[in-house]
Amino acid sequence: MDKTFYAASVCAILLACTAPIPAIAQAQLAKAQQLMAADQYEQALHLLESAHDPTTATTQEFFLLGMAAKQAGDLPRAEKYFRAALEREPGAGRIRLELAEVLFRQGKLDASRAELVAVQDSNPPEQVRQNIGMFIAQVDAAKADPRMRPQGPQKNWSAYITAGFTSDSNVNAGPENDTVFLYGLPFTLSSDAQKTQDIAFFLRAGVSHQHQLDSGITWRTNLNLSYTKHSKSSAYDTTNLSASTGPSFRIGERVGLSVPITFDIQRFNEQGGWHTQSVGLAPRLQFAAHPQVQVFLDTSVLRKRYRGNSDRNLTAYTFNPSLNYQPTENGNIALGLQYGREISGLDIHTNTVLGAYLGYQHVFREQGIRASVTASYTDTKFKGIQAAQTVARHDISRRISANMSYDLPQVQGLSLLGSVSYQDNKSNIDMNNYDRLQLSLSVTRRF
Numbered sequence: 001m002d003k004t005f006y007a008a009s010v011c012a013i014l015l016a017c018t019a020p021i022p023a024i025a026q027a028q029l030a031k032a033q034q035l036m037a038a039d040q041y042e043q044a045l046h047l048l049e050s051a052h053d054p055t056t057a058t059t060q061e062f063f064l065l066g067m068a069a070k071q072a073g074d075l076p077r078a079e080k081y082f083r084a085a086l087e088r089e090p091g092a093g094r095i096r097l098e099l100a101e102v103l104f105r106q107g108k109l110d111a112s113r114a115e116l117v118a119v120q121d122s123n124p125p126e127q128v129r130q131n132i133g134m135f136i137a138q139v140d141a142a143k144a145d146p147r148m149r150p151q152g153p154q155k156n157w158s159a160y161i162t163a164g165f166t167s168d169s170n171v172n173a174g175p176e177n178d179t180v181f182l183y184g185l186p187f188t189l190s191s192d193a194q195k196t197q198d199i200a201f202f203l204r205a206g207v208s209h210q211h212q213l214d215s216g217i218t219w220r221t222n223l224n225l226s227y228t229k230h231s232k233s234s235a236y237d238t239t240n241l242s243a244s245t246g247p248s249f250r251i252g253e254r255v256g257l258s259v260p261i262t263f264d265i266q267r268f269n270e271q272g273g274w275h276t277q278s279v280g281l282a283p284r285l286q287f288a289a290h291p292q293v294q295v296f297l298d299t300s301v302l303r304k305r306y307r308g309n310s311d312r313n314l315t316a317y318t319f320n321p322s323l324n325y326q327p328t329e330n331g332n333i334a335l336g337l338q339y340g341r342e343i344s345g346l347d348i349h350t351n352t353v354l355g356a357y358l359g360y361q362h363v364f365r366e367q368g369i370r371a372s373v374t375a376s377y378t379d380t381k382f383k384g385i386q387a388a389q390t391v392a393r394h395d396i397s398r399r400i401s402a403n404m405s406y407d408l409p410q411v412q413g414l415s416l417l418g419s420v421s422y423q424d425n426k427s428n429i430d431m432n433n434y435d436r437l438q439l440s441l442s443v444t445r446r447f
Contacts, residue, residue, distance in 0.1 A: 041072035164442025314344035347384025368407035
């Protein structure tokens, strides 16, 4: 989510709609303002509430209480105070905009949008109207893509760490049968090549940063590291480092464009040194076609290098249009198409991929649960013919996965995630016929 841009929009709105400070209890109000200026929001809130009488409080008092609660990160309390202020003064545009922000941060997107539209319909100044329009576009984007929803107070830095384990029925993607045909003759596979079940421990961490360049441009940077250790199959132990950085543009009220440069490096720990390195560009275009419909176009081009095997180096392209439809505030349907092309120095690794996916996600807000299910289909055709084969490889893969996360109420930013996925890969090459069941459980702490 374009959090910094959103914050800038709100600031611009607030500059255009000012509210006076009441004359009553002037000493306490001045002290509370000093505390807030020093970023001591909880102390300011406590001071204000200690002298607060809801039966006699003015609109301005409720407004200042709401601001202190919002800055302290107590969004439900801020919502209560802003609503109380609006009961006394329904036409207060600034207070309604503050309420819209608080609702937005809590994920109450339809309610937030309604407050914004109410202010927009009140004929505000043109600059304010434009800022509200950009805010509405961001709400619509968040409704379409839950990943873009804000989490708590706005900030430029965020980080996470995840630890968990996976049970994998076929860690090496071994064939269903232990006997395969090579050169037209049956061969029995070695134990290393046969279907192998294993358990893996994984650790992941990442950090993100965004910097506002101006009212329509944000520079975003992401860095992620993952480590996987198997119980038995050490040949598949890996360490991955990925990074992306680049600008995001807000084009009018309904269009967004991001153009990050990407970098990825993979290491098989048993081999030592890096195995592959890739550098690329991954533009993404987003269009708010309707308050409930978002259209995306994800593309990428990258160059991948293989250590010690330069003949296999390849150039990869992807073109993936998708659509998100939100029939209700808590439900989201995703539909996407996939086209990919890898051109390698070795024909047996050159391939074309066509695919599609359909998914649904539902959020149970009161319980802190998010659940999703996704089904996908891919058709991969290779160009070259592998040794000991008479035809080029052609795979059709079907996959279904389900995920459920639970936000622990006792610790802010801590969540549990469970997932299950099943893949069935059918190939015209016996060695590449396999199925795979993966179960995983992890815990994530976000900062």
